Amino acid sequence: MSRLFDPFPLRGLTLRNRIAVSPMCQYRAVDGSPNAWHQVHLGSRAIGGAGLVIAEASAVEARGRISPGDTGLYRDEHIDAWAPITRFIRQAGAVPGIQLAHAGRKASMDLPWRGGAALAPDQGGWSPIVAPSAVAFDAAYKTPRALTASELPDLVASFALAAQRALAAGFELIELHGAHGYLLHEFLSPLSNQRDDDYGGSFDNRIRLTLDVIAAVRAVWPERLPLMLRISATDWLDDGGWDIEQSIELARRVKHMGVDLIDVSSGGNLPKVRIPVGPGYQVPFAARIRREADIATGAVGMITEPQQAEAIVASGDADLVLMARELLRDPYWPYHAAKALGVAMPVPEPYQRAW
Numbered sequence: 201m202s203r204l205f206d207p208f209p210l211r212g213l214t215l216r217n218r219i220a221v222s223p224m225c226q227y228r229a230v231d232g233s234p235n236a237w238h239q240v241h242l243g244s245r246a247i248g249g250a251g252l253v254i255a256e257a258s259a260v261e262a263r264g265r266i267s268p269g270d271t272g273l274y275r276d277e278h279i280d281a282w283a284p285i286t287r288f289i290r291q292a293g294a295v296p297g298i299q300l301a302h303a304g305r306k307a308s309m310d311l312p313w314r315g316g317a318a319l320a321p322d323q324g325g326w327s328p329i330v331a332p333s334a335v336a337f338d339a340a341y342k343t344p345r346a347l348t349a350s351e352l353p354d355l356v357a358s359f360a361l362a363a364q365r366a367l368a369a370g371f372e373l374i375e376l377h378g379a380h381g382y383l384l385h386e387f388l389s390p391l392s393n394q395r396d397d398d399y400g401g402s403f404d405n406r407i408r409l410t411l412d413v414i415a416a417v418r419a420v421w422p423e424r425l426p427l428m429l430r431i432s433a434t435d436w437l438d439d440g441g442w443d444i445e446q447s448i449e450l451a452r453r454v455k456h457m458g459v460d461l462i463d464v465s466s467g468g469n470l471p472k473v474r475i476p477v478g479p480g481y482q483v484p485f486a487a488r489i490r491r492e493a494d495i496a497t498g499a500v501g502m503i504t505e506p507q508q509a510e511a512i513v514a515s516g517d518a519d520l521v522l523m524a525r526e527l528l529r530d531p532y533w534p535y536h537a538a539k540a541l542g543v544a545m546p547v548p549e550p551y552q553r554a555w
């Protein structure tokens with residue numbers, strides 16, 4: 201019996217299986233509004249059988265976008281743009297989720313296929329970009345302005361407002377983006393957080409903003425709906441930086457604040473650091489957090505094969521597998537995986553003659 205295709209109860213919801221579409225930037229939005237591209241991109245992966253479809257990193261403030269092509273929930277107008285997309289995902293049998301994000305010092309960048317360089321305001325970018333400290337990610341990035349402590353309550357409120365818009369738009373799951381060198385991760389890691397106030401220095405101070413955001417979002421997000429947190433389990437430095445031990449302790453704290461699952465990625469806060477990328481290279485982190493913090497976890501990172509995904513869930517290393525590139529290559533991967541694992545998975549009626 202396959203565990204990958206077990207339903208997954210998550211607060212008041214039940215995912216039809218353990219396969220989630222990882223949030224993936226599409227760079228197709230205009231001033232934060234999604235469009236037909238996002239409808240087809242996300243809708244086809246809902247039709248394709250994933251249990252959870254998480255829409256890409258969506259900015260809670262305009263200045264928090266990675267690129268001008270990012271989606272957002274920083275304006276009320278975004279609600280109506282997202283609504284048909286969430287409706288279609290739900291009608292296709294998947295749970296519609298969205299990743300709420302702030303790019304921090306990695307904001308205002310050009311599209312990857314245009315070189316991904318920092319954009320000046322006269323090139324479609326914006327300034328200033330903000331971060332915990334005035335430390336650039338690397339020479340190709342702008343030096344951010346350090347946020348003052350008095351600015352942080354408004355930033356936290358932006359996450360809560362975006363969560364309310366997400367609810368109005370029909371989303372049923374929120375993932376907070378605390379990974380990959382974006383704002384929340386920048387506060388967590390001593391590599392990017394050199395503050396000497398209540399939001400920097402000690403572990404408790406560096407996690408403070410993330411906890412404030414979780415509390416504010418949970419306060420407006422319905423009790424019956426799940427809240428996930430994506431983290432980078434490590435900065436991949438042998439000493440210093442953010443690491444798995446701190447990730448386990450953070451998971452223990454946020455479990456008691458209404459976070460239901462930790463989506464465990466890594467890296468993104470240090471340029472040129474050596475990362476042992478390979479099939480399932482981040483799964484051991486998800487396994488440790490699941491066992492040592494006793495919280496549900498998602499595994500992500502080069503998960504491509506049915507038996508690989510099955511083993512991750514069946515072994516208890518993680519509760520969900522989040523897939524990115526493989527689902528870009530094939531929106532119907534869940535059906536192929538079901539076949540490979542001997543699972544009779546219902547196919548939408550119009551497609552049945554082909555399967």
Ligand SMILES: C=C(C(=O)O)c1ccccc1
Nearest residue numbers: 224225257266379380468
């Ligand atoms: C939002 C992203 C992340 O979480 O790393 C992202 C951004 C650009 C390319 C791929 C992924």
